[in-house]
Amino acid sequence: MRVGLITPEPGHPLLAAATALLEPEHTVEVLDPAAPDGAPTRPADVYLLKSRTERALRLARELEARGAAVVNSAAATARCQDRTLMAELALAAGLPFAATRTHDSLAAWASGAALASPVVVKSRSSRRGDLVARVDDDGGLRQLAQAWPHEPVVVQEFAPNSGWDHKLWAIGDQVFCALRRSELSPEGRGPTRSLPLDELPVGWADLVRETGAVFALEVYGVDIIDLGDGKPLIVDVNAFPGIRGQAGAPEALAALALRRATGRTGRTRRTRATR
Incomplete structure (x- = not known):
């Protein structure tokens, strides 16, 4: 089989470990989305899309148009x-996702806002180096708006929690999990601690798989905070995250790539995304 990696970083630990598992019997080819060559005339049997740049998405769409299997699809990655679309899809599907409001620019919203309680402000476009901040009062909001005046943002009510995010990842139907101190906690973002799957609250692993189905994702992350007594609130969904340091993740990714290369789906349940 020929497995392609759409990424500028083939040495990423997850990709490198999966490549080492595949290469004794299969060919692994790297496509750097920044390279000028574009899509190959003879596509590989499957591609793993670990990049979210516009050039990477354009390359993935071109490969899909030629009949290649891409994990995750360009459409699912863009979603x-x-x-804003993330919240609309999740809430329409009945997932416990944070209620979300959208504003075209942070400065325009801040000029007329009066905060009654803390909120979380995020860039509408999820990307490296984007805005994610807790704002407690009008003064803090004005200060943030001065730094990001033209940024389109989403706003969510701050949900009191322990200060630790549950980082859950899935490759196909296999779920991995860890705890990480939230970047919104007073101490700032902290270390990641692996968490045995059987220590998750009841139903959370199935909630992760359901989220993947809603978004038509096969390799993805779901960030959840515990509102108390195991009540989950989803605050973010990511396509093809790093999944670093999770035992069994490279093996799961290599196996998924081979299943998709032979035309088999990477999950047992039907995907539901329609937008």
Whole structure:
């Protein structure tokens, strides 16, 4: 089999480990989305899309048009970059997702806002180096607006929690999990601690798989905070995250790539995304 990697970083630990598992019997080819060559005339049997740049999405769409299997699809990857669309899809599907309001620019909204309680402000476009901040009062909001005046944003009510995010990842139907101190906590973003799957609250692993089905994702992350007594609130969904340091993740990714290369789906349940 020929497995392609659409990424500028083939040495990423997850990709490198999966490549080492595949290469004794299969060919692994790297497509750098920044390279000028474009899509090959003879596509590989499957591609793993670990990049969210516009050039990477354009390359993935071109490969899909030629009949190649791409994990995750360009459409599914793009859905996770628009936090307004993310919230609309999740809430329409009945997922416990944070209620979300959208504003075309932070400065325009801040000029007339009066905060009654803390909120979380995020860039509408999910990307490296984007805006994610807790704002407690009008003064803090004005200060943030001065730094990001033209940024389109989404706003969510701050949900009191322990200060630790549950980082859950899935490759096909296999779920991995860890705890990470939230970047919104007073201490700032902290270390990641692996968490045994059987220590998750009841139903959370199935909730992750359901989220993947809603977004038509096969390799993805779901960030959840515990509102108390195991009540989950989803605050973010990511296409093809790093999944670093999770035992069994490279093996799961290599196996998924081979299943998709032979035309088999990477999940047992039907995908539901329609937009």
